[in-house]
Amino acid sequence: MTGLEKVPSTDDVRKVYDILLAEKISGSIDLPEEMLALWTQWSRFDPRLAEILVEFFALNWEKIAPIALRKRLLLLPWPQAFGVLAENVTASGILSPDDRRTFQRWASTILSDTPPARFEQFFLGLRKIAGGEMLKDVLGSSKTYLKWGYFGRDLLVNKASHLPSRTLLSPETRRRLLHELMEGRERITVGDYQLALDYRVSRRQAEIDLSREKRLSPVGNTRGRFYRVTKNHFVKAD
Amino acid sequence: MSGPLTEKIMLSALRALDVRLDGPVTLIIGGGGAMILAHGFPLSTSDIDAFPKKMEIAQLDVFVKEVARAEHLPPDWLNPYFSSFTHTLPSDYSDRLILVFEGKRIEALALGKEEMLIMKCFAHRQKDVGHARALIKKGADIGFVESHIEKLKQKGIPGCEAALDFLDELIE
Numbered sequence: 001m002t003g004l005e006k007v008p009s010t011d012d013v014r015k016v017y018d019i020l021l022a023e024k025i026s027g028s029i030d031l032p033e034e035m036l037a038l039w040t041q042w043s044r045f046d047p048r049l050a051e052i053l054v055e056f057f058a059l060n061w062e063k064i065a066p067i068a069l070r071k072r073l074l075l076l077p078w079p080q081a082f083g084v085l086a087e088n089v090t091a092s093g094i095l096s097p098d099d100r101r102t103f104q105r106w107a108s109t110i111l112s113d114t115p116p117a118r119f120e121q122f123f124l125g126l127r128k129i130a131g132g133e134m135l136k137d138v139l140g141s142s143k144t145y146l147k148w149g150y151f152g153r154d155l156l157v158n159k160a161s162h163l164p165s166r167t168l169l170s171p172e173t174r175r176r177l178l179h180e181l182m183e184g185r186e187r188i189t190v191g192d193y194q195l196a197l198d199y200r201v202s203r204r205q206a207e208i209d210l211s212r213e214k215r216l217s218p219v220g221n222t223r224g225r226f227y228r229v230t231k232n233h234f235v236k237a238d
Numbered sequence: 239m240s241g242p243l244t245e246k247i248m249l250s251a252l253r254a255l256d257v258r259l260d261g262p263v264t265l266i267i268g269g270g271g272a273m274i275l276a277h278g279f280p281l282s283t284s285d286i287d288a289f290p291k292k293m294e295i296a297q298l299d300v301f302v303k304e305v306a307r308a309e310h311l312p313p314d315w316l317n318p319y320f321s322s323f324t325h326t327l328p329s330d331y332s333d334r335l336i337l338v339f340e341g342k343r344i345e346a347l348a349l350g351k352e353e354m355l356i357m358k359c360f361a362h363r364q365k366d367v368g369h370a371r372a373l374i375k376k377g378a379d380i381g382f383v384e385s386h387i388e389k390l391k392q393k394g395i396p397g398c399e400a401a402l403d404f405l406d407e408l409i410e
Contacts, residue, residue, distance in 0.1 A: 001269060001287050001319040005312075007299040045296070118361070119396050120322035125295040129266060130327035138325045138395055151325065172394065 002077050007125075008042045013049050016042065020052050029063045036064065037072035040082040044124050047154055054085050054156045058094040061103055070110040080117045080148040082110065087144035088156040091164045116149030123152060140177060142168040142200050155198060168200040174209055182215060182229045189226045242282040243315065245274050249339060251286075251315060254305045256341030263298060264291040265346040267338065268320045268357060275338035276348030279372055284312060287320035288346070326360045326395070327353050328386050351378035356386060359401035370408050380409060 016039055023029055043050035057064075073079040086107035089095065095103055121127065122145050127134040138151045145152035155164060169177070174197065181188060181196045190206045201209070210216055216227040243251070248271060267275065270283025290298045295318045306313045327349075334350030349357070355378045358366040374380060384405060391398035 001285070001317065003314060003317050003319040005314050006303065007296045007318075009296045009300070118323075121325065122322075124322055125289075125318060129289060129321055129324040130329050130331050132329075134325045135393075135395075139393060176394070 004041055004077060008045055013042060013046045016049060017052060020056050023056070024059070029060050033065065033068040033072045037069060037076055037082070040073065040085060041076050041078055043085060044078065044081055044122060047123060047126075047156070050085060050088075050123075050154075051156045051158065054088045054092065055094070055158070057085060058089045058092060058103075061089070061106055066106050066109045070112075073110065074114075078117065079111070079114050080150070081122070083107075083114065083116075083148035084122055084145055084150055084152070085156065086111070087147055091142075091144050091155075091166060091168055092157040093164065094157070116147070119149055119151065121152070122150035123154075140169070140173055143170065144168055146170075153198065153200075155200060164200065164202075167202050167205040169197060174201060174205075175213075178209060178213060182213075185229055187219075187226045187228050188216070242284055243271075243274075243286065243311075247311075248275060248286055251305055251309055251311060252339045252344060252346060253341060254309055255301055255316070256344045258301045258304055259298075259343040261293065262343050262345075263293040265289070265316075265344060266291065266321075266335070267346055267348040268324075268354070272336075272338075272348035272354060273369060275346075276336040277351065277354065277373065277376060279369060281369065285314055286316045287318075288316050289318045289321040289324075320357075323357060323360065326356055326387075326390065326397075326401075328356075351376060352382050352386075354378070355380075355383050355405075356401075359383065359387060359404045360397050362400050362404040367408065370404075374408060380405070 019031070023031065039049065039053060043053055069082075073082055086103075089107075090100055090104055121134065121137060127137065137153055140153050141151045142153060142155070144156075155168075157164070167174075177197055178193060181193060188210070190203060190210060193206050193210060194201055194203065197206075210227050211218065213227075215230050217230055218225055218227055220226065265288040267286060267288045269285075269287030270281055271286035271288065273279040273281055274283065289295070298316075302316045303313055305311065306315055331349065331353050332347075334352060335347035336350060337345070338348045339346035351373045355370055355373045358370040358373070384402070387398055387401050387405065391402070
């Protein structure tokens with residue numbers, strides 16, 4: 001199957017961390033598009049590298065020539081990998097709404113006419129073949145991966161500083177994960193739901209989802225509200 | 239050396255890899271390599287799709303590159319990329335693996351007929367029709383394959399409709 005000729009080693013990836021950290025500290029960019037393009041491919045082997053690249057693109061996209069990057073990506077086996085990173089930049093809370101729109105146009109220029117991948121795992125070598133986690137990646141995939149024909153759940157941002165500003169899961173996926181969360185529980189909160197979905201649902205959407213779920217009865221009207229799990233939707237709390 | 243990898247070249251490359259490794263590894267082989275080594279189909283392939291267990295893929299790749307240089311093979315003559323599609327396989331796929339090579343360090347196991355057919359259904363490429371039919375002629379359990387894809391469809395795995403349509407076409 002087509003791929004990179006060489007799989008990056010741990011040392012290869014560590015060197016990239018160092019380079020990108022040095023660029024971040026210095027505030028200047030002197031990285032050829034050829035290297036950036038190659039590292040987007042390497043990100044499929046290393047989620048930490050993917051996260052670092054998302055932040056790098058979010059902070060430096062205006063300094064990167066889109067056509068030059070596009071030309072390099074098209075020489076590589078997985079140009080769609082850049083698409084996943086770009087979606088994560090858009091989904092993160094790093095850019096202002098105005099900058100986000102301009103960033104999306106910049107990324108669209110790079111990825112124009114690039115077809116999605118053929119529905120495969122984004123990250124390589126990290127899951128047991130046909131295992132439970134691999135299946136969860138498929139069933140709980142975020143839109144940031146699905147748009148580019150990949151399966152994946154990881155939010156590629158440093159969650160402590162940049163939670164996503166929008167919902168990244170389809171209604172069907174959210175419903176499935178909510179029902180899994182409700183199993184064996186007597187009550188859940190909006191926070192429980194967001195945590196279970198790894199913060200890939202906005203608070204507003206989370207509130208809507210819980211209020212629409214027939215097997216949940218809201219208790220309280222303030223931010224301390226919780227939802228009682230009923231056995232069937234005909235039984236309501238007092 | 240350029241050109242497709244034959245069974246003889248594949249086994250020679252695996253032997254060359256075996257003597258270089260510094261630890262045990264199990265290789266799970268799919269794709270064209272499995273068709274040639276386990277299921278006896280002569281076809282043209284330029285690599286062995288193999289995913290390592292008990293060893294990191296980056297670690298294995300160092301030795302793969304050594305063998306490539308020594309045996310004049312393409313640098314990615316053995317690569318793990320098919321594993322990104324293995325979410326479609328049954329969790330008990332290992333029950334049907336077929337031993338195709340055993341060295342001092344390497345145990346190479348190819349996917350069984352049913353697993354190969356499942357993957358071809360999900361790939362649903364025209365160029366796979368011949369091989370998929372051949373797997374069925376060799377005794378791949380169509381009922382098992384269909385039932386497994388139906389279960390994946392119930393779970394909501396994308397691509398199941400196309401996979402079932404592909405299987406239907408093969409059966410007719």
